[in-house]
Amino acid sequence: MLVLSNARLFLENLIKYGILVDPIQVVSLFLKDPYSWPSLCLIIAANVFVVVALALERRLAAGSLSEGAGAALHTLNLLAILCFPAGVVLVVTSITPVGAVFTLAIYTIVFLKLFSFRDVNKWCRERREVKTAPPAPEDSLAPAKKANGDVGRNEVTYPANLTYRNLYYFxxxxxxxxxxxxxxxxxxxxxxxxxxxxxxxxxxxxxxGLIQQWMVPTIQNSMKPFRDMDYSRIIERLLKLAVPNHLIWLIFFYWFFHSCLNVVAEVMQFGDREFYRDWWNSESVTYFWQNWNIPVHKWCLRHFYKPMLKRGASKWAAQTAVFLASAFFHEYLLSVPLKMLRPWAFMGMAAQIPLAWFVSKFLRGNYGNAAVWMSLIIGQPIAVLMYVHDYYVLNYEGNQ
Incomplete structure (x- = not known):
């Protein structure tokens, strides 16, 4: 039934709009001017912050820089990683929204990685001071056997790890x-x-193909009901958008977390392949967020959640802080490239806090699982329509 109903929708789309897939249009999403590559230049410039982080760690390891000064300089470097590309995106007119999203995503990843790099080296210095052997991190205590055969280890000790080869591998x-x-x-x-x-x-x-052929026409046809505030038509457009949006999200998940990350891991002979767990079986919102993106979950647990607990924060306060931090980065990756401050992504992530409480309190088993799926299927199209509507009004209606 699902195949037949969606096949009918897709055929209806082809009859109504014809074939809209255009590879050249995809290139134009990244480049306005073929002689101007602002996104690529920004990504290359990220190496400056990487070199600064490594130089600071080398000075700290040698004892030529105090811990307080090193922490202050690291903080400035990490803040610059977020502020510098955002400022460039807001000022440079030749950068496209899609290119800006890709660039800011790269800088966000660099920020999280260098934050972890700083923390782990700090822990190594603390262990060295008390003259104890550094225990293996929790996420490296896996069995010696992996799906890809025996795990080979090339043991490195601190501060011999402070090399360009080691850092760039990470x-x-x-x-x-x-x-x-x-x-x-x-x-x-x-x-x-x-x-x-x-x-x-x-x-x-x-x-x-799905975005060009299915999503774009549906979104374009949603602008008039929004202008007229025709609520029945808005709901109809929302439900129509939910089908292709969710299909695209599922395909993107498989493409990125299973295909892309495994390609990178295989080429680099990286042994830890746990990029996701069974989030589709989630019976609570919290379980979903803990299992659909394992690299981010491990980072939040190791560098955000547990440090807050050690400082005396409650579990509820730590979980709330993690959700709000995630909300900030979602908003950062949308509002800055679109050059408009709209809090829809932040509000959507912040709304996960009361939703998580409600589902865990009142729903169990399949009812909880259904609530998680409904939040995914309906929540994303709402955010998409809100951002597209505001972007359209700001950039096209005003000019007309």
Missing amino acids: LFAPTLCYELNFPRSPRVRKRFLLRRLFEMLFFIQLLV
């Missing part, structure tokens, strides 16, 4: 949590790599 590795010694797989499995590469190429083309 920057490209599919993890946000730094370790001196990552679990490594013994070889590159060529068949596995080719399958994941094929999936990457196939699903990215499918994603682009």
Whole structure:
């Protein structure tokens, strides 16, 4: 029934709009001027902050820089990682919204990785001062056997890890949590790599096609009901948008977390392949957020949640802080590229806090699972329509 109903919708779309897929239009989403590459230049400039972080850690390891001064300089460097690209995106007119989202996502990843790099090296210095052997981090206490064979370890001790090779391996590795010694797989499995590469190429083309053919016309037809405040038509547009939006989200999840991250891990012989767990079985909102994006969850747990608990915060306060921090980054990745301050993403993430409480308090089993799926299927299209409507009004209606 699902296949037949969606096939009818897709055929109706083709009859109504014709074939809208245009590869050239995809390139224009990243480049306005073929001679201007602001997004690429910004990504290359991120290396400056990486070099600064490594230089600070080397000075701290040698004892030529005090802990207080080092912490202050690290904080300034981390703040600059978020503020510098945002300022450039807001000032430079030739950068496109899609290119800006991609660039700011790269800078956000660099921020999280360098934050972890700073913390782990600080812990190593503290252990060195008390003259104890550094215990293995919690997320590296996995069994010696992996799906890809025996895990080979190339043991490095502090401060021998403070090299460009070590840091850049971490920057490209599919993890946000730094370790001196990552679990490594013994070889590159060529068949596995080719399958994941094929999936990457196939699903990215499918994603682009679905967005151009299905999402864009539906969103464009939603602008008039918003202008007229026709609530019945708005709800109809919202429900119509929910189907392709959720399908695209599911395909994107598989493409990124299963295909792309496994390709990177296989090429780099990175042994830890736990990028997601069974989030589709979530019976609570909290379980979903803990299991759909394992790299981010591990980072939040290690560098945000547990440090807050150690400082005396309650579990509820720590969980709320994690949700609000996530809300900030969601808003950062949307409002800055679109060059408009609209708190829809922040409000959507913040709303997960009361929703998580309600689901865990009143719903159990399949009812909780249904609530999680409904929040995913309906919540995202609402945010999409709000941002597109505001962007359209700000950039097109005013000019007309």
